Amino acid sequence: xxxxxxxxxxxxxxxxxxxxxxxxxxxxxxxxxxxxxxxxxxxxxxxxxxxxxxxxxxxxxxxxxxxxxxxxxxxxxxxxxxxxxxxxxxxxxxxxxxxxxxxxxxxxxxxxxxxxxxxxxxxxxxxxxxxxxxxxxxxxxxxxxxxxxxxxxxxxxxxxxxxxxxxxxxxxxxxxxxxxxxxxxxxxxxxxxxxxxxxxxxxxxxxxxxxxxxxxxxxxxxxxxxxxxxxxxxxxxxxxxxxxxxxxxxxxxxxxxxxxxxxxxxxxxxxxxxxxxxxxxxxxxxxxxxxxxxx
Numbered sequence: 001x002x003x004x005x006x007x008x009x010x011x012x013x014x015x016x017x018x019x020x021x022x023x024x025x026x027x028x029x030x031x032x033x034x035x036x037x038x039x040x041x042x043x044x045x046x047x048x049x050x051x052x053x054x055x056x057x058x059x060x061x062x063x064x065x066x067x068x069x070x071x072x073x074x075x076x077x078x079x080x081x082x083x084x085x086x087x088x089x090x091x092x093x094x095x096x097x098x099x100x101x102x103x104x105x106x107x108x109x110x111x112x113x114x115x116x117x118x119x120x121x122x123x124x125x126x127x128x129x130x131x132x133x134x135x136x137x138x139x140x141x142x143x144x145x146x147x148x149x150x151x152x153x154x155x156x157x158x159x160x161x162x163x164x165x166x167x168x169x170x171x172x173x174x175x176x177x178x179x180x181x182x183x184x185x186x187x188x189x190x191x192x193x194x195x196x197x198x199x200x201x202x203x204x205x206x207x208x209x210x211x212x213x214x215x216x217x218x219x220x221x222x223x224x225x226x227x228x229x230x231x232x233x234x235x236x237x238x239x240x241x242x243x244x245x246x247x248x249x250x251x252x253x254x255x256x257x258x259x260x261x262x263x264x265x266x267x268x269x270x271x272x273x274x275x276x277x278x279x280x281x282x283x284x285x286x287x288x289x290x291x292x293x294x295x
Contacts, residue, residue, distance in 0.1 A: 035076075035080070036107070038077045040104065041073075042081055045064070046094055046100065047096050049093045051066070051093060052078075052092050052093065058074065058075055059075060062094075078094070085097055125138060126138070149258070150166050160262065161262055164269040165269050167269070168272050169236075169237040169265050170237075171272060172233060173238055174214075175215075175218045175221075176237070176238040179214035179217075179218055180215075181218065222234065224268070225268060229260065229263060229267060230264070231250075232246060232264050233265065236257075243261070
């Protein structure tokens with residue numbers, strides 16, 4: 001018959017951590033196969049509180065209820081889960097912590113499986129036209145602030161940002177990155193495409209024609225928006241700042257950035273696709289009431 005008692009401190013299987021250091025999560029690939037299998041089995045069981053029965057010094061019995069059959073487990077695996085924060089202990093019961101489910105998904109993901117990454121994405125199926133061929137692709141809507149803003153709704157249920165406004169913002173961001181306007185935050189180890197000698201001009205002279213054309217399109221778009229709207233479009237579409245960040249940096253009232261952004265994106269959509277001008281082939285003139293044109 002086993003004796004139930006609160007868990008006592010047990011020798012650790014790894015070298016003791018230094019004083020004041022943070023808890024380190026066990027890596028699925030760093031554990032021995034037997035310990036890894038036992039740890040995953042323990043975390044599955046611990047989604048409900050488990051009673052701990054002390055069988056002997058090396059093993060413990062875990063039960064969901066008093067009359068349930070026991071699940072025997074190595075004591076070192078139990079203490080490993082407790083030290084790493086995957087399990088929480090209250091008296092003679094243990095239960096899975098907040099990070100246990102994420103650890104299980106990461107550990108059980110097969111090579112090439114994206115199940116763990118998918119919990120941080122908003123993926124939708126889409127079609128891409130590549131050289132006249134339609135390809136089925138997946139898009140992550142949370143990849144940029146624009147993707148998250150596209151899900152905002154008005155009180156009537158319609159989209160707060162029209163589709164043409166979102167397309168205009170994505171087009172501005174694509175030209176911005178294609179033109180190399182994003183500032184570097186790390187060192188660049190790529191080989192230079194050209195060698196600049198003394199007396200030769202650099203900068204734009206070293207850019208490809210496609211990058212120069214993209215920069216020209218960005219300049220024309222920002223000029224069309226004007227100084228009042230170009231800043232918010234540049235911050236959110238190109239520098240990928242959130243609405244709250246823009247409001248805090250510009251000291252705007254709360255929930256005002258999305259209104260300014262919608263105005264900017266609608267103006268940007270008109271710049272990229274201006275409305276057609278109706279011409280009848282003859283100039284128009286002002287005339288008096290009794291004016292009759294010559295036929």
